Amino acid sequence: MNSLTKNIGKSYLKKAVKASEDTKIEHILICRPNGRLGNLLLTTPIIQELADTFPECKIDIIVKGGLAHTLYSNYPNVSKIICLPKKPFKELLTYIKTFLSVRHTRYDLVINPVRDSSSGRILALLAKAKFKVFGLLEDEITDKAEDHGHMAKNPVYCLRYYLEKIGLSSSNTAMPVLDLKLSNDELSNGEHLLNSLIEDISKKTIIIFTYATGDKCYSKAWWIEFYTALKTSYPKYNIVEVLPVENVSQISFAATSFYSKDVREIASVIAAAHVFIGADSGIMHLASSAKTQTIGLFSVTREIMYMPYGHGSYALNTNNITASECVNLLKF
Numbered sequence: 047m048n049s050l051t052k053n054i055g056k057s058y059l060k061k062a063v064k065a066s067e068d069t070k071i072e073h074i075l076i077c078r079p080n081g082r083l084g085n086l087l088l089t090t091p092i093i094q095e096l097a098d099t100f101p102e103c104k105i106d107i108i109v110k111g112g113l114a115h116t117l118y119s120n121y122p123n124v125s126k127i128i129c130l131p132k133k134p135f136k137e138l139l140t141y142i143k144t145f146l147s148v149r150h151t152r153y154d155l156v157i158n159p160v161r162d163s164s165s166g167r168i169l170a171l172l173a174k175a176k177f178k179v180f181g182l183l184e185d186e187i188t189d190k191a192e193d194h195g196h197m198a199k200n201p202v203y204c205l206r207y208y209l210e211k212i213g214l215s216s217s218n219t220a221m222p223v224l225d226l227k228l229s230n231d232e233l234s235n236g237e238h239l240l241n242s243l244i245e246d247i248s249k250k251t252i253i254i255f256t257y258a259t260g261d262k263c264y265s266k267a268w269w270i271e272f273y274t275a276l277k278t279s280y281p282k283y284n285i286v287e288v289l290p291v292e293n294v295s296q297i298s299f300a301a302t303s304f305y306s307k308d309v310r311e312i313a314s315v316i317a318a319a320h321v322f323i324g325a326d327s328g329i330m331h332l333a334s335s336a337k338t339q340t341i342g343l344f345s346v347t348r349e350i351m352y353m354p355y356g357h358g359s360y361a362l363n364t365n366n367i368t369a370s371e372c373v374n375l376l377k378f
Contacts (some may be wrong), residue, residue, distance in 0.1 A: 051164040051167045051168060054167040054168065054170075054171050054180065055158065055167060055170065055171070055178065055180025055181070055182060063176060063177065063212060064212055064213050065177070065212045065213045065214050069214065070154065071099075071100045071103060071154045071155050071177070071214070072100070072102065072103055072104065072154055073103070073104050073106070073151070073152075073153050073154050073155075074096055074100070074103055074104070074105045074106070074153060074154065074155045074156070074157065075105075075106045075107075075108070075148065075151075075153045075155075075156045075157070075170075075173050075175070076089065076092065076093070076096075076105060076106070076107045076108070076157050076159060077108055077148075077156065077157065077158045077159075077163075077165075077166045077169035077170045077173070078107060078108065078109055078159055078160070078163075078166060079108055079109060079110055079130055079145075079163070079165045079166055079169060080109060080110055080160075080163070081109060081110030081111030081113055081114075081132050082328060083113060083117075083309065083328030083329070083331065083332060084327065084328035084330070084331040084332075084352075085197075086109065086113060086114055086117050086118075087117060087224050087226070087328070087331040087332060087334075087335045088197045088198040088224065088331060088352075089107075089159060089198075089201075090117075090118075090121075090198075090222070090224050090225050090226070090335060091198045091199065091201070091202055091221070091222035091223065091224060091225075092157065092159050092198075092201040092202055092205065092222075093105060093107075093118070093121055093123070093124065094222040094225060095201075095202045095205060095206075095217055095219075095222055096123065096157075096205070097121070097122075097123040098217040098219055098222075099205075099209070099215075099216055099217045103123055104123060104125035104126075105121075105123050105124050105125060106125055106126040106127075106128060106151070106153075107124060107126075107127050107128065108127075108128040108129075108130065108144075108148060108169060109127060109128070109129060109130065110129065110130045110131070110132050111129060111130075111132040112129055113309070114127050114129070115127055115129075116309060116310060117226065117309070119310075120226075120227035120228075120229060121227060128144060128147065128148070129144070130144050130145060131144070145165075145169065145172075146172065148169055148172055148173040149172055149173065149174060151173075151174070152174045152175065153173060153174065153175040154175060154176070154177065155175060155177045155178070155179070156170050156173045156175040156177070156178045156179070157170070157178075157179045157201065157204075157205065158170040158178075158179065158180045158181050159181060159200075159201035159204075160181055160197065160200075160201070161180065161181030161182060161200070162181075163181075166181075167180060167181075177208075177212060179201075179204050179205055179208045180204075181200065181201065181204050182204065183200075183203060183204055183207055187203065187207050191203055193350070195350050195351055196350065196351060196352075196353070196355070197351050197352060198222075198224060198355075199221055199355075202221060202222065223334070223335075223337070223355065223356030223357070224331060224334045224335035224354075224356070225335055225337070226310065226313050226332070226335040226336060228310065228313060228314055228317055228336060228337075232310060232311075232313075232314045233314055233317055233318070235311070235314055236311070236313070236314025236315045236316070236317050236318045237314075237318040239304070239311070239314070239315050239318075240286070240304075240315050240318040240319065241318075243286055243302050243304060244284040244286065244302065245284075246284065249282060249283055249284050250282075250283050250284070250319075250320035250321075251283065251284040251285070251286055251318070251319040251320055252276070252280060252283045252284065252285050252286070252319065252320065252321055252322075252323065253285075253286050253287070253288055253315075253316055253319040253321070253322045253323070253333070253338075254273070254276070254285065254286075254287050254288070254301070254322075254323050254324060255287070255288050255290070255322070255323070255324030255325070255327065255329045255330065255333075256269045256273075256287060256295060256296035256297055256324070256325075257289075257290040257292065257294060257295075257296060257325075257327070257329075258324075258325040258326065258327040259327065260346075261345075261346045262325050262326050262327060262345070262346050262347060263296070263325065264296065264325060264343070264345070264364075264369075265296070266296045266297070266298070268296075268369045269296035269297050269369070270296075270297055270298075270300075271368065271369035271370055272369035272370070272372060272373060273285070273297045273300060273301065275369065275370040275373040275374075276323075276373050279373050279374070279376075283320070284302070285301050285302070286301060286302050286303065286304055286319070287299075287301040287302070287303045287304070288303070288304050288305075288312060288315070288316065288324075288329065289303050289304065289305040290329070291307055293305060309332060312329070312332060313332050313333070313335065313336040314336070316332065316333045316336045316338050317336040317337060317338055319338055320338075320339070320378065321338065321339045321340075321341065321378040322336075322338050322339070322340045322341065323341045323343070323376070324340075324341075324342070324343065325342070325343045325344070325345075326342055326343070326344050326346070326347045326352050330342050330354060331352075331354070333354070334354040334355070334356070334357075334359055337356075337357055338357065339357050339358040339359055339378055340354035340357070340359040341354070341359065341360060341361075341362060341376060341378070342354045342359070342360075342361045342362070343361075343362055343364050343372070344361050344362065344363050344364065345363070345364050345365050349361040349363060358378070360377075362375055362376075
């Protein structure tokens, strides 16, 4: 599919139809046909960028599954969430019908935020709009922006470059960070839940997440060594483990733990902590979107694409260090 769709959108970048003085960008479509927690959260910076650039705009987003409704619920500019079935081959007719529904509305601007998404490219091609962004950047831009390859930042760079090329002003703000937009009530509830778990609320709290999918998941032996070293190096901190939906622990539930299936509730608890430490995963991006310092542990995926940023966050590559040495490199 990547081979078949790799050239889609190149003509739009080369032609770059100029905007006129009366051009208005009011209705926007984001094509992100994915349902994974991390990927949906990595889309929040481009949503913020659009809202900052076009404050009165309404944004439709096409995704997979129903999780996006929860994640984008506090984004006033998000008008409609179009949900493709999570398992397309089980609901093929519904999938095709929903996929083609993007042609029923005329948009002012269509964005495919991930250049390597074949379905995103096709959706952007099918949608009706004068202006389209396909996730492509010219070489001169990539040379200037070393972090252009990041999954959350690249769509913002692409949008700014495209708007400049067609003669529209782009946002001059700092690069948006991942943001779940937790409400004051959610933050208050998260603080209450965290305080109910710990014995000494005067101490700062470290939250760890010991799970991840596939090869990104560190072994139990690695995490036990890490947890033991963490307790030794940070005796004045509380340590709480956030559990995955599978309700498993790589440290055999040795630490105080918190379990919930509500991603906003999990984020609110993380928001009340001092720092989050975990492998590259959807929960790592959830921690970043809760605006807590997030330290991502990387051994398989590329940090340049997925590393947490903002609020003092950073990534640690653990391939050539032990779990104990990893603890020695922590800074918070």
